[in-house]
Amino acid sequence: MNPIPALKFVSRVAIQNILRNRGIAVASVLTITLTLLGAGVAVVVVHALDGVLHTEESQASVLKVFMADHVAFASEVNLEQNLGSSASVARTTFENKDQAAQQAGSSLGLTQAINLLERSGAGNPLPASINFQLRNIKAVSQLNREVRTSALLDSGPHPTDYNADVIPRLERYIFVAQLGGGLVVGVVGAVALVIITISVRTAAYVRRREIEIMKLVGATDWFVRWPFVLEGVIVGVISALVASLILLGVGFGFGGGQGLALGVGARFALLTVLALVVAGGALGSVGSFVGVRRSLAT
């Protein structure tokens, strides 16, 4: 069989079918648009939530190591370089006693107290510290255990500091957000698949005589199936484009002229649209394949 005329014929039949059964086609597009819209919203919300959680995570992934006052500068640098060379450490920053005093003054409002102590001759009570920014929040407690064995640390009750209680909570939030988003996308995808299958099954029922004749005159199963599959792909892609337009419209609307809402970037928006189009096309083809199978049974 020559593929070009076959493709032309299949495309023509698919478009004719959509136009002829436009009631079913429009209903399918609307329902699939709604389901894909649900999936799109879930993806965007999970992405935004993920962004927030990752910001929180990066802030919580800092291990502050307080140095003892007597430690030589070279030893501090050595400790910083030794631990900083670990793959789990993204970067390190050193904070000397003056910087610590400034930081405490500005963020905790302790300027007067610190000045008073310095004037009384007691000196700056705040220790120097090394801040380890880790790539993964789970690595913080491990590094904490390692660093605590060093004799260079402050001898006080808290030689290191990190948000120990925040970490498991953040891990739980991230897991729940990803699981929830995945479930929503999965359920919505399954619903879209069922809708397409039912609509193609209905279309196949409406066109059962045509299918019967095609088979009687010797059309192959694939030739019978292709127009339906193409029809499903067209309906799926149109639904995905409509859902994408709505998502982008709402995103820009809530963005207040500052781009898309929820901090969604152009790259992610484009990827989401592409993913929806691919998902719509895939759902359409799979749904049609399944939907028309019964008609080809004999």
Added chain:
Amino acid sequence: MSISTSPPAPVVMTGARSGDLARSEPPIIVFEKVTKIYANGQAAIRDASFTVRPRDFVFVVGASGAGKSTVIRLLIREERATEGHVLVEGQDLARLKHRHLPRLRRKMGIVFQDFKLLPSLTVEQNVAFAIQVTDPGRPHLKEKVGEALYIVGLEDKLNAYPTELSGGEQQRVAIARALVHRPRIFLADEPTGNLDPDAGWGIVQLLQQINHRGATVVMATHNREVVDLCRRRVLAIEDGRIVRDEAEGAYLRDGDAIL
């Protein structure tokens, strides 16, 4: 009933008539101890054996529910034999893979009582449909469709829709559609069932012309008059069994009650 009994209109002969030549060739259709039992337990065909030679014209007769249509359905492999073998051109249909079914059906022309035309397509489009769905790139599509419609005498109805045609004309369109693949075997399941006697006789004449052109014709019917007028081979089925096989038979055996 008043039907014209004039012989078939003259046509261009492209095949030999049934006769001595056919006798020397292997059968084109073989039923070998075939039994068909449907899922509901009903036995439609019981232990049926017969052969059909190339270019034969065979009437399969019997009352409604006797099993005539099942014979046709077995031949196009719409149904599979429960027991026994159905062979078409030497191919055992039980062993035929599903993907090779289209090839079998392209060798056959099939018409039914209900015409099976697509109402949204014109006469020309209905006939062209058979080519478009099997070989969409085939050259000279229009000419082939025109030729098929000329054979059935509807060359002036190209743009008519099925609903604008009489029953006889609709059946002729179905026959033209079945002819475009130039089938070696032509199967007709009650093709006159929905037609008045004159239109029915016209269809039988057309099938005889197709047979004259070289195709083997198997026609399932309970139209007694056309069978009696044609005096062709008759296979009679009763309750799924072949009870009679006559070379120039009538619908009923002498002494049989009218069904």
